[in-house]
């Protein structure tokens with residue numbers, strides 16, 4: 404029956420019924436597993452963990468963690484206590500680090516779920532030691548040092564004092580975080596690595612970790628004992644400006660719910676910001692900013708609009724992205740692919756996360772983590 408969209412091909416392959424939702428997010432778990440294996444291989448002898456915060460960067464913490472545990476990942480990082488409790492239920496034997504550290508009053512629940520806070524202040528250190536004393540054992544934790552992010556962590560010059568005052572806990576990791584690892588030529592990377600080496604000298608025998616996804620790819624190979632990739636596992640490009648070495652993990656398709664023909668001068672959407680320059684055929688898809696497609700993917704001076712792939716042809720978003728709908732100019736698309744009921748591709752083989760982000764003046768991380776709750780979700784692989 405004419406052109407088959409990528410989403411339809413996937414549905415056919417999986418022998419699934421067409422979703423009743425007007426958006427379909429397909430998460431390729433084999434791509435996530437392959438991406439983890441690739442990063443693990445690049446990390447040499449270092450252990451490869453996985454950052455699964457923000458619901459596995461929007462792709463679903465449970466499915467992502469099961470896939471990663473299935474290929475051998477044993478160490479996970481989450482942002483907060485609730486994500487940590489979810490992670491513990493999914494991975495009973497894993498080491499699970501909580502980046503927030505010890506939020507006041509949360510120590511007992513962190514301990515009960517056997518979570519390891521990333522401690523970055525003496526107040527947290529004392530709360531964690533006190534929680535351990537109550538339980539009659541020293542509790543595991545990471546010690547987080549701030550080599551330049553100025554967001555979380557002890558100052559490096561406090562390393563000696565931290566080492567002296569950490570006797571009430573059981574440190575299992577000394578860590579820091581790059582502020583600019585996506586820019587391999589930025590001299591700040593070498594400066595941070597130097598400061599981290601100086602910090603580590605105070606903690607002999609304790610594992611070290613500084614590399615996020617892009618950090619793994621730095622020429623200095625600052626892999627230490629453990630690397631902490633997030634974005635790259637989900638198909639994000641850890642080497643901006645160079646071809647993406649990772650496999651795409653998220654495909655997003657939306658369904659055409661209405662079409663119409665417009666004459667020159669007709670406008671589309673709120674405030675009529677798009678005006679037809681010629682007789683035009685337009686198609687309305689059932690996805691908008693409430694589904695995580697940014698309003699900023701609307702065309703603006705000096706910035707192209709977002710695009711969808713309709714029967715193999717790129718079609719621009721026209722008018723302003725609205726809550727539930729985006730209108731496409733499908734004048735140049737094959738007619739059969741641009742009919743009511745057809746699926747169009749928003750993210751996939753043609754348009755990757757980085758491109759959508761560029762067209763929305765944001766970053767791929769935000770595109771991924773904001774993927775809405777309204778899509779049907781299919782996990783393949």
Ligand SMILES: *Cc1c(COP(=O)(O)O)cnc(C)c1O
Pocket residue numbers: 454502579580614615616617631632633634635
């Ligand atoms: C989010 C985060 C990571 C993962 O970073 P990516 O760029 O997604 O690989 C690693 N470490 C810390 C401290 C983080 O906050």
